[in-house]
Amino acid sequence: MINYELYKVFYWAAKTGSLSMAAKSLFITQPSVSHAIKQLEISFGLTLFYRNSKGVTLTPEGVTLYSYIEKSQILISLAEEKMASLKNLDSGELRIGGSDSLFKHYILPYLESYHQKHPSIKLHLNHGTTPETIAFLKEGKIDLGVARLPIVDSQIEVMKGIELQDCFVAGPRYAELKGKVLSLERLLQYPIILFSRNSRVRMAITELFTSYGYQIKPEIEVGSVDLLIELASKGLGISYVTKEFISKELDEGSLFEIQLDIKMPPSQVGFMIMRNMPLSNAASKFIELVK
Amino acid sequence: MINYELYKVFYWAAKTGSLSMAAKSLFITQPSVSHAIKQLEISFGLTLFYRNSKGVTLTPEGVTLYSYIEKSQILISLAEEKMASLKNLDSGELRIGGSDSLFKHYILPYLESYHQKHPSIKLHLNHGTTPETIAFLKEGKIDLGVARLPIVDSQIEVMKGIELQDCFVAGPRYAELKGKVLSLERLLQYPIILFSRNSRVRMAITELFTSYGYQIKPEIEVGSVDLLIELASKGLGISYVTKEFISKELDEGSLFEIQLDIKMPPSQVGFMIMRNMPLSNAASKFIELVK
DNA sequence: ATTGATCATAGACGTGGTCTATAGCTCCTG
DNA sequence: CAGGAGCTATAGACCACGTCTATGATCAAT
Structure with missing residues (x-):
């Protein structure tokens, strides 16, 4: 099997028309180039260059070889440039999965400064539930997921981010409650607006009330944080929000x-x-930024 | 500068999805492959493979690299195949320069058997005068020239071929000369047909007559051997032919x-x-055949 | 648990690529 | 025409680096 390094030498020798020049380009000595070309010629059993006192020119066989090798070497150069640009984050993509609300209220500022630093990185935000996000992560469809903890999955490594405080809020309609300290029992006499059943926040609050011996049953269930806010401020009930x-x-x-x-x-x-x-370079730089 | 051998290893590792398999394909050991991949990764500062107990899969960066390297490696394989076929004379071309008459009467039988042996070799016959043939040879437009000797040119190596005998011939019209032995003086009383002035044969015969103290002046000058024969047999004169x-x-x-x-x-x-x-492989095989 | 895959790591080994030095060649120049 | 300045080829020494063996670590399946 032919050592592919020889093609690199051949390429430069053919391109420059001189073994000496090729040697300079490759930062090796002329005899090394001479030796390498001879090795190639012996491997093929064909002569690739005419040698004369001015340098070298390709034989017909050499021209044929060059027509292939040139393309091949150009591809490798492109590959190396691309790799460098991926490393420098001059190209590449960052794919994050999570909920819309976390994107909007938590991730967005980081994304802005990340995008400013690395404007060539394409950003993909993949919104979904926590289990969906975990699944995407395992399928390699996203680099990074954002979700409320706890996450228990041996394949997944979790890094803590911001700590959020959930609370009940109401609009002016319930102004009489402002400043008062309510018991849970008292609270449950008001209409409650909660996030839909399959969310983690919902599960958490249900569990919390259960642990105090109460059952929380919402008047209204909605599917977005914006609606929770909207409905509460319109006076339709008391929302549980972050x-x-x-x-x-x-x-x-x-x-x-x-x-x-x-x-x-x-x-x-x-x-x-x-x-x-391993994280993609784009993703690990993003995590650094957040930390 | 990255050792291009590493790309060969990378290609096989990515292609087979396993460092062990790649090692087998490359006839080296698995640790060598592991080492090579790590070298690449260090050079780029990027991780190229996800490793797990089933083998390896490409990271996004690895996929990008592979998209270039695969094409590059395929080109090299094609190049190697092409070189092998050039060596086996399953492809290639043979370009011969010389005069039409030598092609027709001397080279043709060799060309036939050559073509039979190596039917995939394209044949190019480049007819021209001897100086033109020499020029083509120097420009690399032909591999091989055929001409009458002597050729004196330090850049050109000459190998003797067939020996030809030129002579004067006439057609039935001059039947009275059949069997007789003529002096040059006597010969010159008949109309002479010669090849055109710039040919080597013409120069040679002119010189010969001069050396005997005569001047040979043709009645007719023609540009092809076929015409020399044709005109002589029609009785228009005495032709000097091979x-x-x-x-x-x-x-x-x-x-x-x-x-x-x-x-x-x-x-x-x-x-x-x-x-x-160096001769092209196709040409050197042809010369062997003629010898 | 055990077995059999996988890849990673460490360290020894030896080959092959690189080097220096020099020769041979051609072309150019004073 | 001698001498110099290019070029490539060759010889031989050397040592870096790629390869090896041996072993470890991890995981999956039996």
Whole structure:
């Protein structure tokens, strides 16, 4: 089997028309080039160059070989350039999976500064439920997932991100509750608006109430955080939302937080990557940024 | 600079999805493959493969690299196949320069058997005068030239071929000369047909007559051997032709040789190749055949 | 648990590619 | 025409690097 290094030497010798020049280009000595070309010629049993005192020119067989090798070498050069650009993040893509609300309220600022630093990296946001995100991760369809913890999966490595505080909020319609500290029992007398049944937040709050001996049954179920906010501020009920996601509404006064006589446990957001799978350069740079 | 051998290893590892399989394909051990891949990864600063207990799969960066390297490797394989076929004379071409008459009467039988042996070799016959043939040879436009000797050119190597005997012939119209031995003086009383002025045969015969103190001035000058034969047999004069080229006419009796009282010097045909320039495989096989 | 895959790592080995030095050749120049 | 400045080829020494063996680590399947 022929050593492919020889083709590199052949390429430069043919391209420059001189073994000496090829040697300079390859940072080796002329006898090495001479030797390499001879090896190729012996392997093929054909002469590839006419040698004369001015340099070398290709024989017809050499021309034939060159027509293939030139293309091959150009491809390799392109490959090397591409690899360098992938490393420098001058190209490549970053694929993140998670929920729309986390994207909007947590990831977005990071994405902005990442995109500013690496404008050539294509960004793919793949929204879905946590199990879907985990599945995408395992299928290699995303580099990185964002979700609320805990995540228990031996194949997945989790890094803690921001800590979020969920709370109940109401609009001006329930102004009488402002400043008061409610018991759970009292709270349940109001119409409750919750996120749809399959979400992790929903499961968490249901469990919490159960642990205190209550059952929480919403009047309204919705599928987006925006609707939770919207409906609460319109006075249709009391929504259970992430405090950090409604800072604007709290400031404006279109929503206010309802104090409870128990402490709502914080919820931890985490990044998920596949354990034992190297991160793409684009993804690892993003994680660095977030840290 | 990256050792191109590593791409060969990478190609096989990616293609087979297994370092062990790649090792078998490349007739090296698995640790060598492992080592080679790691070298590539270090050079690029990127991870190319996901490793697991079933083998390896490409990372996104690896996929990108593979898309280039695969094409490159395929080109090299094609190149190697092509080189092998050039060596086996399953492809290639043979370009011969010389005069039409030498092609027709001397080279043709060799060409036939050559073509039979190597039917895939394309044959190019490039007819021209001897100086033109030499020029073509120097420009690399032909591999091989055929011409009458002597050729004096330091760049050209000459190999002797057949020896030809030129002679004067006439047709039935001059039947009275059959069997007689003519002096040059006597011969010159008949109309003479010669090849055109720029040919070597013409120069040779002119010189011969001059050396005997005569001047030979043709009634007719023609540009092809066929015409020399044609005109002589029609009785338009006495042609000076190569005996070996008119054996058919001599047998038929449409021409007969005119005996002279001097011996006509034989003329030597030779093959010309460029000195210090390797022959194409196709050409060297042809020369072997002729010998 | 055991077996049999996989790839990774460590360290020894030896070959092959690179080097220096020199020769041979051709072309150009004073 | 001698001498110099290119070029490539050859010889022989050397050592880096690619390959090997041996072993470890991990995982999956039996």
